[in-house]
Amino acid sequence: MASSPDIRVALLGCGQIADAHLQQIQRIRSAKVVGVCDVHEDLAWQAAARFSVPRHFTSLQRMIEDTRPDVVHITTPAQTHAPLAIELLQAGCHVFVEKPFTMDAAEARDVLRVARQTQRRVCVGHDQLFDPAWLTCKLWIRQGRIGQVRHIESILGYPINGTFGNLVAGNPQHWVRKLPGGLFQNTISHPLYRITDLMEEDQPQLQGGWRTRNGWNFPTELNISLHGTTQSGSLTFSTLLPPQRITRVYGNTGLIDIDFDAQTLRLSSQPRLPGAFAKLESASRQFGNGLWNLQQNFWKFARAEIHYFAGMKNLFAAFYDAIQHGTPLPIPPMEIERVTWLMDRMFAHCREADRRFEPSADECPNPSLNFPEVSECL
């Protein structure tokens, strides 16, 4: 059987996340990066030099004309995603958009409408849904190991004193600061889609809000609960925690705890032994679980399968398959729109909560927005 020709990939926007895209695309045998583009020539040049990309550009139109890519990855600031995606779709390219997909749901709908009209395909960078740990978790859920999913808890630790955080904090003009959902909008889709992937309810009720840590002049902490009729979710974004990506899925007979950074999964279920014996049973199961994780990660290491962006590679490969062979899209358009719309609702809810609960000087002895004190006041 004749193999398909390589898919020609171009990339637009050569910032930090572009490195991850280029690394993972290069791991896909059937993909070939034909060009990179950035408004800053120096950025486009360095990406081309490091990843041996044959051409680099500062003009998108020129890149499209000269390299004729099948698919273009958009890794620019979020404000530009929708107009660029529409331009590329109309130019006949399939488009992969880094998260957040667009600024809001209205823009997302526009992009998806143009994709339908032009019969081109669109995907968003919800890559952790294709992370090996998440795929195992989904398999265990399908096998009924925790029963019916009742609650999903998703945590993102995001210290703001890192390189990127400093950049965002130090520059009020930084593009992240100008997003409707600020710092959260740039990253929160990851913990959110880990909830929505398992939540059947489309319109959960929201509770919670965002807070500003002492010393910062924009919201830095976010806690939101999502309540459906049979399921609930809880999302925590905290700059007070060390970097971590953790999700716990609670079923009616057990729970799965996934640590994406450690690539470990912990499965707990109701003990079968009575009373004090149950304590021995639970501990021995955790011991067995630990051994299983050690064995899994040992062999993955030996086979060179431990990659931080493994999910990204799997997602790209599935998207390219959808383009080349007509397989289903890895992230359905409806899911893209759903997550974007839910983010709009969450940010609107937080702003509304801010207005309702803004403490007056009388109510709060220290109006300097020290995080723990504000919590008490609220």
Next chain:
Amino acid sequence: MSVTALVTGGTGFLGRRLVSTLLQEDVRVRCLVRPTSDLETLRNSIPRERLSRLEFVQGDLSDRGAVENALSGVDVVYHLAAALGGSCSTMFLNTVVPSRTLMEAAAVNGVHRFVLVSSLGVYGTGTLRRWGTLDETTPVDPHPEQRDPYSFSKIRQESVAWKLREELGLPLVVVRPGVIYGPGRSVLTSRVGLSLGPLFVRMGGGQSLPYTYVDNCAAAICRAGLTPGIDGEIFNIVDENLPTGRKVLKSLRRYGKAVRSFWVPRGLISPLSAVYAWYSRWSEGQLPPVLSYYKSEAIWKPLRYSNLKARQKLNWTPKISTEEGLKRTILGETPAFSS
């Protein structure tokens, strides 16, 4: 008439010393700073009677308007601001892109001297034999993309500067300091070895380290902006009697800051680096490509470093000896390691 200097990165580790040195030389100093920069540490390091000659202008180096405003009435620009950490694209975005904006603006705003503080890391060592002498005639690395992000961004920054000198007549002088150390910054750098969690891996140990004490370096940079007749010149800045890795670790022990380390003999560094690079490629990045034969040669190849040109043309001599510099740094330093 008094000279007016614009300093970028003036609140940083080296910048504070440069500002202080310039004020001693009766120069009027304007610092272009970000809104979040720590101005107090700099102010507190300056004698009160000199503070009237120091001013701050807030702005972003990538903002052409802010840069033009800061350049008004300036004779000399000292460009120190650069990213010290982060990914390669972050380094380019925070070093190369703003440098281009600043240098273009300086070229058309008629400054008399633009001092670019580059790095000794821009040199390629492929043309040098072991124990050969690295000086200003040594070529810049021909494959910067194979180096670490910092060196890569500094090489590109310099190449943009030289191009703007050709195209717009930027009155450029380039200073290439070695590893700058001093109180507040560790003497244990990647030139000595690599930190692996609580352990320190000493790479070789007999090779000279191209170190320069921060006050010595600031004095040389100051002169590069004020010495006449050196337009288009490059100056390497390293101190006299350079230390070795072994000496640095010995000094740490002597001043009660011993570090647990193990030693990789010099003959094994390059082969081990090549094996690491092979594994990194084979595993498609399971271990990041932080080490390669090419990189290890650039960092740990035994060389001699010359500062003759700076001593002759800038009339500069390092006032603080290496022995004294190590002592001050170790006794005053806070971080355990720096990369």
